[in-house]
Each structure stands twice: as structure tokens, then as C-alpha cells.
Amino acid sequence: MHEDTERCVRAVRSKDARFDGWFFTAVRTTGIYCRPSCPAVTPRPENMTFHPSAAAAQQAGYRACKRCRPDTSPGSPEWNHRADAVARAMRLIADGVVDRDGVTGLAARLGYSARQIERQLNAELGAGPLALARAQRAQTARLLVETTAMPMGDVAFAAGFASIRAFNDTVREVFALTPSALRERAARRPAPAPGALALRLPFRAPLYPDNLFGHLAATAVPGVEEWRDGAYRRTLRLPHGAGIAALRPAPDHVACTLHLADVRDLTIAISRCRRLLDLDADPVAVDELLAADPALEPLVRKAPGRRVPRTTDPEELAVRAVLGQQVSTAAARTHAARLVTAHGDPVRDPGGGLTHLFPTPDALAGLDPESLRLPRARRATLQGLVAALADGSLDVGAGADWDAARARLAELPGFGPWTIETIAMRALGDPDAFLPGDLGIRAAAKALDLPATPAALTRRAAAWRPWRAYAVQHLWATGDHAVNRLPA
Template structure:
């Protein structure tokens, strides 16, 4: 947050910093993204804030042209593993809306006062203010993309009253809800729970490699991958949903069908994590290109993304089942689990892609007998042990989980070894710096190229992305 560097990024209209910080102009009372085309402020008239909530707390409203509330999130929060980064990920997943700041503090293992102090110090606003800013953004999306009554929008976005909703919208956008809707150029969906929006992306974005990763691993009835789309059913806090994601150069179109509109913000956050949309591909590619071996691979696939997840339990089951079977075999087993222990859905968007079930939850799998899994007894026992641990709250694989603690908890389960624990850490918890040294394919590639620990340590903190490039070579 050095003011000189920030102002240099603003004058260059550098889109790489969108979502990293926000520029507030004192003479206009608005805040913008660094790349806003309408902003050419004098240096003496601007202030910089680390979050949209901090700018709003200081009395600024969002620019109507550049819409700073729709930028990608800061890549810092996914890369870091400290308590503030964990808090930001949990706030984005809707924990404050559902459980309050006390629930957030309980998940982090700190007092409310400590969490408020730490988050405010780094982001300029506390958890409640950040959640309030996110709530206003959700309300704007609903006003612009649905034909819902304003009162229903207020409820779905998480407001306690229509008056609170009206005041918040005016404070954040300088318009009433009615004015905000009338100015929208979007055509609202008439269908209940249907929303279409654009998820911002930092280019370059190599969407083809993501689709190529998801396609052979797609669970029948839960996921479907087309030539340019990825669709799946989601388990969300208040119900199930279906989503179709279509990547483009600078954004991803998300077509959502929700059974409960209160899940909108959480669904968007999980889709962003699934596609790693908040990453900084320029920084990652520059760092990896310093290695002669990786430089050519990065040129072939610029902007590679780490395939994420929408459900930690689903990801750990994928890892356990896939330990010693082929990708196709794992897909068959997981499809059976989805049909026997998952939730059947009847959504128009799901039917369009042949999707029939949401994947099984930890609670439903915990009730199963080992014989249901049609796999070696040891792996079935590991699945049940993980299901019981997650259902009881002894194992946390949520976005804000402590990565090292989660890894140790997984290793304590009989039948789970370092490969499985590290794979879950990489994909379920989004750790950007995991090199699966026990992975057979990677070991062969590293041995073939004569790469030792000293060489691979130079790839920090982006060894997960290096692993993706090396897997491609195999």
C-alpha cells in the first residue's frame, strides 16, 4: 500500500491491481478500481484502501462506471495461510452472514476482539463491515439480474429489514434500489432462482487446461464438461444449486439456478475458488519462467490455473478413491457414491446437462456400511473415518482451514498417506506451494530432468502451479 506505487498503477490503469487495492477520490466522493477509464485524479486528491469495505467505511461510494465491487479478489488472500487470510476466505464463503463474527472467531480459534483487530489492521475494516459490503454487492446483482421484488431481494441478500437494505444500497452506490434496477442494462431472468453474471478474471487465463483437467474426472450425474463449458450441482448452506460456467478471455459467464437465493454469494465464491479466478497469473508465470525447464512450459500454457473445489469432503473422497485406481475407475466409484448417498435434484439447468444429484455429504456417508463402496476394506475404512471426523467437526476442510493442521489431521487417519494429504492441501485448501514429491509421475519427471530439492525450492511459493506444468509434460 505504498502511495507512490499505488498512484503509479492508477496512472497506468494497470488492471493487474484491480481488487488488490481501491482508489478513493476526495473531490468526487467515489472509489474506483485502479484501471478505471474515467479516473485521472490529481495525486493530492486520492487515498488508497486495501478493501472496498474500508473505502465505504470512510464515506466513499462505488464508481458506477468501473464497478469496483465486481473486481477479482486479491490474490494475496489465497496465497497466504495466516489468520487474516483464513478470515477473508471464510467471510467470502458467507460464514459471518450465517454464524456472525463469533462463529468466524470460533472457526479461527481466536477471540472476537482479536479477529476484529487483526482484520481491521490489514483491511481497514472489520469482518462485519466486509460482510456488509459483500451483502450490498449481492443485492446489486439480484436487483440487476432478477425480477424479484425489492423486499425479497433484501431478504435473499441477508438484510434484517427493508429499511436497512435501502440505506445500505444508497450508502454503497448513491442510488435507491429502484434507481439501481432502472439503470441496469441487463435483462432480468423471470425464472425463480435463475441468475446470470460475469465473474471477473485477471488475464492471461488458460481456460482450456482447466476444462481438460475436469473432463476425465467429471462425476456422472454431478458434473458435465462440454467443449467450452463446465456444469455441476452444488451443495450450499441453504439448499442445492446448479451452475454452468463458460470461460472467456477476461471473464467467466456463470449461469446459476439456486433453490435458495441466500446462497448466491457463497455460490459465486466457490465457483471462483473452483477456477482459481483470483490468482495473479502474471506474477506466477514470471516467477516460474526464471527456471529454464519451466520457461518453455509457461510459454505453451500462459495463465494456468490450479483446479480447485466446491466441497472439501468431495475432494478428500476423490483423493482417497483415486489412490490406486485409474481416473476412469475412480469416476465410476464416485458416481455410485453420488447416486446412493447424494441428494437427487430436479433443476432445469441441471436437466439441460444430464445432472441428477448433488454429491454426498459427510453426514450421509458416515451412515454408510463399508460394503457399499466396492473397494478394498482399508480405503473404505478411511472414507468412513474422514466422513465421521468431518461430520463431528474434528476435521476442517473449509476455505479458511489451517492448512498444516488439516494435513496433520488427515495423516492421523489410517489409510491416508502423504500423497493424499498433500493433494487435498493443494486442491481442497488451495495451497499454491505444494510439490507432490511422492507422486509417481512427478518423481519420474523430476528424475528425468535431474531436478533436486535445491532446484525445486526456487519455485516457491508457486510449486503447485509448477506441478501442473510438469504433469502436462508426462
């Protein structure tokens, strides 16, 4: 979008927050880059340039606006609905792969050479993987400086910088303030609880929270997830240790409180929470397309901004999808809770309600199938899935190839369209995943005079592409189920 100068200028002049994260506005006369919705005085068009990423603006020599804080914009929705190498790379960079494994590790995960990935990212985003990761580190550093009392040296290494000098130089370059000055500006804000990191997760309005948080609360696995005091809480398995996230919906943001065993995991924890809640979606584009169908228009008008509840742990979601085959929500939770108690890693929760991390595929690979209170065929399905996840022949993570993952799942015993598309929708994050054979979808289709058979409904739903996963949320919401409403 950043190449469409006329459209970008219109967005900046109208201060349209819907475009925050889509592109960034740099002003030649001030050396500052901003969100499109920045409330500062609108510059002359001839003084504006537009960049596809904050990293590109930084590489061009611009610093972040102190007023609109463009580094905290919602992420681009491009990386949500695309399945190409650039989109997969951006999802992996957000998950910290470059900081952990370098550019060569990123390239290996994608099946390309480092030079190819560098070239593709530069061509589309104006910055390579190192610059994109550096911009992410700068944002993490700012969060730690402003929300904790950590010594600056600890902040530098926790944010992923190789040296204190690199940390100081980057903060001054990106924010035009020293780390100490950033902390002084934030000193008057309310302090979080001891040991906690409190922040706001922005999103593009509107956001309809009922089905999003209702689904997570209604399907919560005891010990791993809970709904408490108006917040969804869950444990997080992170590269450097365990974490606990509490997420509470608010009118213009999602309040997020994190307890982390190692603050180096802050960026990854935030990325996974955003992915869980689908906060980088473009609800206006989704709703406009779905509302064009007369059958869906009343549903969209009633609840604009529905999101797709996803996951912080794709492998966990895949296992839970198998446990949920042909059983009730309550039964699926019970099966999952047994696995957690027997094979999950214990955690300490300052709030007292969470006890375990969900077990890894490696931990489940050696379980005795006779210990599972499941039908024999489903035991075989679970064993096949766990083995494929453990040996790496199946990838359902942030950088997975959606088509390849579907094809590999279809090769495993016991995987039909419902399970594959559930994993595609919630673990892979494919916004076009569709479940025409789901009982709830079929009941909704009948009530709305839509085609009743899966094949006919799939043909009818072609007009909803590429947002069929969002149509699924609207169709499910026609039923009276706890997943469709916020807990009392």
C-alpha cells in the same frame, strides 16, 4: 500494498488492471472510490487516498464508481496464498460465515476471540468483519437488482439485510443510486433464462482455460458434474438448499449461470465458483517466478496463466482423493458415482443432466464397508476420513488451518504424501502444495532433466515456492491426458 503510495499512483496512472482488487483508489474531490484500472480521468495524486478493501473505502465515506464498478473487482490474491488468521477470516467471510453465524461464529471457527479478529482485520483491511460482510451484501444486492425481476423487499432479505430500510440505505450509500435506479440502468441488458441468474466472473489476465476446465471435465462424477455445450456444470450444496452452476470460459471473464433453490445463497455460490476456478490468483506473479527456472520457462511461455483446479466442496474432494488412490481417473469416477447413487441427495436440474448432490460425511458415516468395491485397506482409509470429517476433528474447509489439516490427515490410516498434498492443493487451496511422488510429475521431471527422486525433486522445487501447485499444473501438462485439454 495500499500503503506504498508511489506504487499505487503509478498503477492508477497506467490503469493497470493487474492491481484491481489489490487496493482501491478513493478521490477526495469527488467522494468516489475506483479500481486502479478505472478509465475515468486520473485525479491529482494529492487528491487520492488508497484503501485495502472496498469496505474500508465505504467506511471512509466514499461511494462506488458507476463506471468501473469496483465492487465487482477480482478478490485480492493475498487470501489465496496466505494461511494466517486474517487470510482464513477473509475466506470464511466470502463463504458467508458472518451472515450465518455472526462475528462470534467466525471467531470460534478460527480459534480466536471476537475482539482479536476485529482488531486484526481492522489493522490490515481498515474494516472489521461486519463492515466486510456488509460490503459483500451490497454487491449481492446489486447483482439481484440488476439480474432478476425479484421485488425489492425479496432482494433485501435474499442479500442478507435485516430490513428493507437497511437495504435501501446501504445501496444509496455505496452506489449513490436507489435500488430502482440500479434496475432501470440494467434494464437494457439481455435477460437470463427464467429461474436463472446470469453473471460474469472477472479474473486477472491471463487465464489459460485448457487444464482448468479440462481437469474438471475429465474427472467429472456422473450425476454431480458434466461438460455440456462448452460449459462445466455441477451441483452445489449450499446453506439454504441445492444449486446448479454452469461455468463457460470467455476471453475476458467466465460466464456463470446459477440456478438456486434459495437466492440467499447467491454470494456463497459465486464465492465457491471463483474458488473452484482459482479466479483470484495473480498469474503475473506466479508466471514470473516459475519462468525464472530454465526448465519451466518454455512451459510457462507456452501456457501463461494456468490456474489450479480446486473445488466447491472440500469434504467431497477429500473423499474423492481417497477413492482416486492408485487407480485410473475412470476408476475413481466409477467409485465416486456409486457413492453418489447410493447416498447422494437428489436434485432437479432444469438442464436435465445432473441428478444428485455429492453425499455428506454424515451420510457416508453409516455406510456398510462391505458394500464398497474397494480393497480392504482403502475401505478403512475412507471410513477413517469420513468419521473425522463427520465429528469435526478434521477441517478441510475455507477457513481451515493448512498445517493442522495436514497433521490430522497424516494421523489417519492410509494417508500418505500424495493424498495429503492432493487435498492440500485442491481442497485447502494451498498454492504451495507439491506432489513429487506423483507418476505424472516424475515422468515430466525425467523428460525435462529434473531430478527423478521425490526428495531430490523437492529440493530442486524450493525455488518455485510459494507457487509449487502451479508448477504441478505445468508439469502435468507435459503428458497426453484428457485433463490437459478442453473437451471437444
